[in-house]
Amino acid sequence: MSLTFPFSAIVGQDDMKMAIMLTAIDPSIGGVLVLGDRGTGKSTAVRALAALLPKMRAVIACPYGCDPDNAKCPNCVAHATAGRKTESSKKTSHWVSVPVVDLPLGATEDRVVGALDLERALSQGIKAFEPGLLARANRGYLYIDEVNLLEDHLVDLLIDVAASGENVVEREGLSVRHPARFVLIGSGNPEEGELRPQLLDRFGLSVEVKTPDLLAQRVEVVKRRDAFEQSPQAFTEHWKKEDDRVRRSIVAAKKRLPDVAIPDEAREFAAQLCMSLGTDGLRGDLTLVRAARAEAALQGARKVERAHLIRVAPSALRHRLRRNPLDDSGSSTRVERALAELTAPKPDAFNS
Amino acid sequence: MQGDAATIAALFAVDPVGLGGVAVRAPACDNRDQWLALLKSLLPAQTPLRRVPLNINDTALLGGLDLGATLQAGKPMALQGLLSQADGGVLVLAMAERMSLSSAARFGHVLDTGVVALQRDGLDTSAKAKLGLVALDEGASDDEQMPAGLADRLAFRLLMGAQDAGEEGPEWTAQEVLSARQRLPRVTMDDEAVQALCAAALALGIDSLRASVFAVRVARAAAALAGSDTVEEEHTGVAARLVLAPRASRLPPAPEPENETPDSPEDTEQQPEQSTSEPQEAQQQNESNADDEPSDTKDEAPSLPENLADLVLAAAQAAIPDGLLASLKIGKLQRAKTPTSGSAGALQKNALRGRPVGARKGEPRAGQRINVLETLRAAAPWQRLRQRQIAPTDGQKPRIVVRKEDFHVTRFRQSGQTTTVFVVDASGSSALNRLAEAKGAVELLLADCYVRRDSVAVLAFRGQSAELILPPTRSLARAKRSLAGLPGGGGTPLAHAIDASMLLADQLRKKGETPIVVLLTDGKGNIARDGRPGRAQAATDALAAATEMRLRGFSTLLVDTSPQAQDAAKHLANAMGAHYLALPYAGANALNQAVREVAGRS
Numbered sequence: 001m002s003l004t005f006p007f008s009a010i011v012g013q014d015d016m017k018m019a020i021m022l023t024a025i026d027p028s029i030g031g032v033l034v035l036g037d038r039g040t041g042k043s044t045a046v047r048a049l050a051a052l053l054p055k056m057r058a059v060i061a062c063p064y065g066c067d068p069d070n071a072k073c074p075n076c077v078a079h080a081t082a083g084r085k086t087e088s089s090k091k092t093s094h095w096v097s098v099p100v101v102d103l104p105l106g107a108t109e110d111r112v113v114g115a116l117d118l119e120r121a122l123s124q125g126i127k128a129f130e131p132g133l134l135a136r137a138n139r140g141y142l143y144i145d146e147v148n149l150l151e152d153h154l155v156d157l158l159i160d161v162a163a164s165g166e167n168v169v170e171r172e173g174l175s176v177r178h179p180a181r182f183v184l185i186g187s188g189n190p191e192e193g194e195l196r197p198q199l200l201d202r203f204g205l206s207v208e209v210k211t212p213d214l215l216a217q218r219v220e221v222v223k224r225r226d227a228f229e230q231s232p233q234a235f236t237e238h239w240k241k242e243d244d245r246v247r248r249s250i251v252a253a254k255k256r257l258p259d260v261a262i263p264d265e266a267r268e269f270a271a272q273l274c275m276s277l278g279t280d281g282l283r284g285d286l287t288l289v290r291a292a293r294a295e296a297a298l299q300g301a302r303k304v305e306r307a308h309l310i311r312v313a314p315s316a317l318r319h320r321l322r323r324n325p326l327d328d329s330g331s332s333t334r335v336e337r338a339l340a341e342l343t344a345p346k347p348d349a350f351n352s
Numbered sequence: 353m354q355g356d357a358a359t360i361a362a363l364f365a366v367d368p369v370g371l372g373g374v375a376v377r378a379p380a381c382d383n384r385d386q387w388l389a390l391l392k393s394l395l396p397a398q399t400p401l402r403r404v405p406l407n408i409n410d411t412a413l414l415g416g417l418d419l420g421a422t423l424q425a426g427k428p429m430a431l432q433g434l435l436s437q438a439d440g441g442v443l444v445l446a447m448a449e450r451m452s453l454s455s456a457a458r459f460g461h462v463l464d465t466g467v468v469a470l471q472r473d474g475l476d477t478s479a480k481a482k483l484g485l486v487a488l489d490e491g492a493s494d495d496e497q498m499p500a501g502l503a504d505r506l507a508f509r510l511l512m513g514a515q516d517a518g519e520e521g522p523e524w525t526a527q528e529v530l531s532a533r534q535r536l537p538r539v540t541m542d543d544e545a546v547q548a549l550c551a552a553a554l555a556l557g558i559d560s561l562r563a564s565v566f567a568v569r570v571a572r573a574a575a576a577l578a579g580s581d582t583v584e585e586e587h588t589g590v591a592a593r594l595v596l597a598p599r600a601s602r603l604p605p606a607p608e609p610e611n612e613t614p615d616s617p618e619d620t621e622q623q624p625e626q627s628t629s630e631p632q633e634a635q636q637q638n639e640s641n642a643d644d645e646p647s648d649t650k651d652e653a654p655s656l657p658e659n660l661a662d663l664v665l666a667a668a669q670a671a672i673p674d675g676l677l678a679s680l681k682i683g684k685l686q687r688a689k690t691p692t693s694g695s696a697g698a699l700q701k702n703a704l705r706g707r708p709v710g711a712r713k714g715e716p717r718a719g720q721r722i723n724v725l726e727t728l729r730a731a732a733p734w735q736r737l738r739q740r741q742i743a744p745t746d747g748q749k750p751r752i753v754v755r756k757e758d759f760h761v762t763r764f765r766q767s768g769q770t771t772t773v774f775v776v777d778a779s780g781s782s783a784l785n786r787l788a789e790a791k792g793a794v795e796l797l798l799a800d801c802y803v804r805r806d807s808v809a810v811l812a813f814r815g816q817s818a819e820l821i822l823p824p825t826r827s828l829a830r831a832k833r834s835l836a837g838l839p840g841g842g843g844t845p846l847a848h849a850i851d852a853s854m855l856l857a858d859q860l861r862k863k864g865e866t867p868i869v870v871l872l873t874d875g876k877g878n879i880a881r882d883g884r885p886g887r888a889q890a891a892t893d894a895l896a897a898a899t900e901m902r903l904r905g906f907s908t909l910l911v912d913t914s915p916q917a918q919d920a921a922k923h924l925a926n927a928m929g930a931h932y933l934a935l936p937y938a939g940a941n942a943l944n945q946a947v948r949e950v951a952g953r954s
Contacts, residue, residue, distance in 0.1 A: 037559055038504045038559075040560075040561065041561070043464060103471070104414075104469040105457050105458050105461060106410040106471075106472065107471035110473065111472060111474065112471070116474075118428050119427050119428050124736075125734075125736030126733075127733040133471060145457075145461060149453055149457050189501060190827075191500075191830075192453050192499075193453070193826060212561075215547075215551055215554055218553070218561060219543075219547045219550040222561065223546055226541070226565070229569075
């Protein structure tokens, strides 16, 4: 595999980087949707993510990469019952990198959900299940570039699996269900097509990326890109320290996360914000609070403060607003407006 | 232009992978063929140069399961796709202007990563595919553009006409290209040059950062081609002219201090002759006014006082042809238009065509297509058993035993998409009355269309003709934008409008979509079909057009926008067989309701 552009070498795009780091800290936030102009480094950032993630423990030879403490997939369950009898060796798990699985355009359904293993069926006449991309993405990330161009029947599949965390395969006489919990990451250019509202809802955070319009930033982008292409090795080496630092901060935040308190005031503020924006359902509130907690952990805070909520609110709520065709302003401005209204009139409401 | 064409071919041959490719916008003509031949001669021998037909399927493009070989070998055999076959070479895309967005995304992905990731037909592989593209864009009008996402990933745009005289430009040989390739990794570029190119891109209103990246690479390639180890001024100039100029979306703020207006678009568009004629002079002027005009952050002018930045800009500006910006504005509006692949024939009533949505058990009869792969899949697990059952008759067992119950046929789903065509009367009489309300109503309908995943198109008519201001799209934002900018005033060419909407509806129907025409007018046409004013003739023509509309059997809705319900509009609605709705007493919600009813009826 060729070297990928280092995450920390991406110029600007702080919102996108923050969102990606937050989901790495707390995967339960849900996925990240990155929408933006052409040539803004959307896919570069996501592809760089893999190098940032700390390793995780997984059951050896489990096609779904099960957590040894919580192995629930059919393979592991079968092994566990068989293993008791034969007293297998203690070393059953190993450290692996968190999978970041690319769902390429043109992928067929059988490869996404998994299907009959054609090779074994043809050569040995054995009916065996060959896990697909959803299995491989379990406990990791599933990345879909140009998510708005994804075929409708694949979208349907993803919506279902992303909600239930389980992939149920009923085809060709196979009947398999296996865990498929993954963080969905999508990127795309909104000009090329809209996203189904149901799929939008599966993304915890959404960020809009824009081309930087400051000359200095643009020059820096071009220079780094150029330097990377001239000698990828040296460039990644140069940024390795910085990437390591980011990784350490993610690991530290992950450790700190359970201890971050969420005061009732913070929950109230989040609820108020969601109400004033009229977001559908409670997923908005939940995601907002979770993201704020991850942000607090990242900042090293003990409890969730209003600043954390404000920082993540646009990403957490932007894509959950009802479309109002008569309101010309973008969703981000609406969130910001609501924030300003909430914070401005009674500044003591929260602090009291 | 010929000189540039040769330069582009040579530069592209030096670094096909790094530069992404060339978008050649030209009719199929000798010039284009000559250019392709030139490119071929410049590329080192044995460079793969493959042609990709427009409607290539995923298996041929990306790769897939080679059924023949699979059956022979008794184990899955992969078929190499065109993309990986062309690794290290160049792919020529035919008719890029009709390429679908999803194909464009596939190519874009390969250009970005240099790898074809294959997750198809039970195969899970990835193959190297570092390649350059030549996209042949034969678009004749501004409506036909190659997908912008792909164009953005190609460094060069090359415009050629069939009649362009073959004015001789500089010539390069394959030998020179070869030595330039060897030199390329050694070419160094100073920060000032990078900065200058970025500043020029910013000043020309080029958003995508890929343009700047390409400009840097082109400058390097130009230096390598010229046999220089460092990028000099002339090389950055070449990069600006070939990469940045064709992408310009605005002209840079003119350097003249007497340019007092804070750049209104009309003003800047008239600047090119002045500011481009003498790069030297412009540079000097800019130097002088750099002092009395401190860099303003709001104005995105290059705040660098460097001479190089100005030179680069001047080089780019000089290459911007007249009228380019006007055409760009149109192009911008239509860039996200979804091109469709091929023209479908009749209405797609039966489920024999459309998008394949998996397979189901069943025999291939009545035109249903057998799904070979699924059939084999179904048969595969049983082979051992069945082989045993079959007694070898002539000493040879069949390799695969397929039985009737294994057959699978492909299921297709009709697109079943509804496209609502809004025909908005923007003439003087309507504008006075209720153009704003009509716009509001359309926006409400748009929200509904969004929920139902419908496409919308907007036709506006005023003055002499009807104009498609928004081609069918699903993008609500663009529909809103195009409506907001809709001017009012002028005559009412009602017959024209009906004709135009009929044409569009016909096209949509041929694509297998269901068109609904919503006509918002007061029914008082005053421009006849021949374009002459006259109420009586206009009314006759409009009625004739309306009758034809009814005969074709489109679902239509006529919204009367006059202050009081008028007979004219009612007559028209009757002739058209349209649902009639008087807006004065109906709120926007009632209108919304009405469209739903029409949609439900069809």
